[in-house]
Amino acid sequence: MKKKLFLKQQADRLTNGQIDRRQFIMSAMAAGVVLPTAMSMADKAMAATPKKGGTLRIGSGHGSTTDSMDPGTYENGFSLGMGFMYGNCLTEVSNTGELIPELAESFESADAKTWVFKLRKGVEFHNGKTLTAEDVIATYAHHRGEESKSAAKGLLTAVTDIRADGDDTVVFELSAPNADFPYIVSDYHLIILPSKDGKVDPLAGIGTGGYVIQTFEPGVKVIGTRNPNYWKEGRAHFDEVQILSIVDVTARQNALMGGDVDLIDRVDPKTVNLLGRNPAIDILETTGTLHYTFPMRLDVPPFDNYDLRMALKLAVKRQELVDKILLGHGALGNDHPISPATSFYAPDIPQREFDRDKAMHHYKKSGHSGKIQLSTSDAAFAGAVDAAQLIAASAAECGIEIEVVREPKDGYWSNVWNKKGWCACYWGGRPTADWMFSAAYVADTEWNDTAWKDTPAAKEFNDLVVKARAELDNAKRAAMYKRCQELIRDDGGALVPMFANYIMGVSKKLMHDDAVAANWELDGGKAHERWWFG
Template sequence: MSELSILLKLFEQNKISRRQFITQATALGLTAAISPALFSSAAQASTPTKGGRLVMGCTGGSTTDSMDPATLTSNMNQNLNWQIRNNLVEIDHNLQPIPELAESWEATPDAKVWRFKLRKDVEFHNGKTMTSEDVIYSINHHRGEQSKSGAKAYLESIKDIKVDGKYEIIFELSGGSADFPFIMGDYHLTICPAGTTGQQWEEGIGTGAYVLQSWEPGVRAMATRNPNYWKEGRGHFDEVETLSIVDTNARTNALKTGQINYMDRVELKTVHLLKRMPGINVTATTGTAHYTMPMLVDQKPYDDNNVRMALKLIVDREELLRQVLRGYGELGNDHPIAPVNRYYNGELDQRKYDPDKARFHMKKAGMLDHTFNLHAADAAFAGAVDAAVMVQEQAKKAGIKINVVREPDDGYWSNVWMKKEWCMCYWGGRPTEDMMFSVAYANGAPWNDTNWEHKRFNELLLAARAELDNEKRAKMYGEMQEICRNDSGTIVPMYNQMVEASSEKLGHGPISGHMALDGMRNGERWWMKK
């Protein structure tokens, strides 16, 4: 491919601006080769157009999936959720909160009271106008005593929610929360009509760019463009079809043969081959996503930190990064805060593979004769079974025995994750430290998948949430990462880039690293080129 062709491709994909295109072409002495028609064609290709069908092949779909926003777990239903629904706040591609159903917000100086002004004349798919009543109902859906919502932990600081007319909401918090707008952008907290309950969640009534037409959990969903969508410049496709295709090879073949035009989690072993295929674009986006191996610390022998430390030390992270991710990622350090997060602690020593030290800790725990079951399925992430087998081999040098238990892909998230004592797992990450720690590491959090509890950690979590001094806050989050690294039941071997592939017929702007599939919003943000 010529240098000019490369520049044009980058411009078509909105990866460089018109000015950057001209500057780089000039520096390379290529301006004479650029005809107005050629540049005009590239500009037209990067301009959103209406029409066409987006067909996606996604991982993780399960027959146990639900469209209840409180229980979203798989890429399939998380993405579908944002096709058909909106939040008060959207997290953009720079991991910053921007207005969505809320047109603005403001806080008191202590960040304890937040006032959100809602957009007016926004309609649900059933024709009902959205008001503050719907917002309060939707948020309270996750706050109930019996709630199993993954967002429940984020909302525990809310003391009261008040209405100030039909289009203003006031949140009163028990303590300051500098990140509160980020919380309102969490994918669970989409706004639905007041009174929605039970089977009604599966109807998918929302305010989103698409109207749900059919929904087969773990199989297929079909949605059509909302003719009354309120958001300018979004929702371009006539139809969006979302398919659960758990097997990586099946997803890849579906893309190659044109059965789908977008796939997540490209097989990294063969990504170099996919890159060579005409008509296919491969993107690799760095974000907050990471792979984990959680252990239930309230079960023996994982209640002993010597066991946990030994298992952390027998993981050769560099080999996993090289073999499983093919270099598309960064080394993990046994905490969930990614290098792109604001308060990432880059001063912590990188944990390394150390069989001798691992053996020392395991012997100290008296568990050298124990065989550890590591439960795995590629539903956790592409290559999860291979990664588990690699860890099994790595442990042998320390004299530690691991039995890899291969689980079915279907139902993995409901039958294995948070149920089996040690397993493979994937986290999309969160845009802030408070959100990530609150949902997966705080004491009593619904998705604390190790049942870990640490007094100092939980004290720091509350203090950092309310701290408005940036330097003090960074110090607190740095200490929390160190506590996780040295005590928690979570092994974090690597942060992965989100490697996905699509037809070159699809157009898009800057891709978000917030979550997979362009922050789970590719249905709303992308378009079909003419």
């Protein structure tokens, strides 16, 4: 044990530059390590030391020609990565999953209703402007405005006032206490932009982040070069970062195997073993909040019919989807979005299973007849088309006819999702229950892709979400969130059959810390900030 501790200390000294490679090898040999092993240990320790330089090329399974630089419009992993390339939020989720300050050096509240964020001093935007409280206020006004269509608008409905207390302090007043509010301000839509005369230019692509945007072609690529004045010490190591939109999974994986990119997301579970056999590639898998869904919009008939929704939920063979689509790289979903990996997950809610008789009962009770269209595309997730076909096959066993409609990949998120009655979708999830509900299920969020707003259960849900935010007793709060999960599961339009692992393909030239965030793909969307070439 003492020997291991000594070698660890010496490795830390090597990576910190306190000793050189030769000194490390000599000390290791003095501790009884043979020369070849000592040399290997030195190489490994030195490779783990972040180095500056190189061009990181990321092959993203996201992106659309309708993408915009406006953070309020971000709706996929390509946009998320771009936003975190050039911008920062007040807080961030670290690579270990903890909430830590980012542009705010601290945050505090005595009652969870008034939150005070102290900003870091000396932070500069790419245009040379110094960060002040007015930039934060103007940024949030962009998302909160009456005419705003921002996807973050629903997250901020509880904010009644934002004011500056000097140049470096921002005070948020909420309509009710919310213990999770510091998590909310880490949302990737809420990167802080520079203001002028009280307004921001959301299309300028100017932030405080590690890279300065040089090129942005929607649905094609975004390129940034290292910000020489980046305020984060030990971050943003690459000279240049390229995020390339390669939505087709085969093309994306071929690009990695051919050395055209260094890192890809959304590896197809069907080919993960083949990809992993390539000696130049590592497979990185993390388990978090990612879930695949098939939202039914209650404002599009026949999905306004409770019995029809219930019939479809009961007509799905979930384990078959996990086995055949995820190939075991995931877990069963229970028609609500709260992951077992997060707090306030309610494990005692019975797992919904395929039930032919009950599905037939509800379908007959619905009075519906004829085909039901299900729009899908592998733009939603790898295997989404096959998953829809499996759902159609199991539904047919219950006397329900589903017509699977294959939609074009490009424009899927702007033309199909959140518009057509029933489609395939994915959600990266959120680290807290309130955040997940606020992003996708409360009545006033733009991303309520089930339009679940007006039923008695939906109204009870919306009331409970507000009450739970203000409840500081965790046991009472857990009971409220359990009821929220039950309401979505039983009445909502969300069909959530499975939670999926994030599977990434990584060039062995790339290095990263042992801990890799699982709140989003690619180390929480910040691989370009946190990783380096060995």
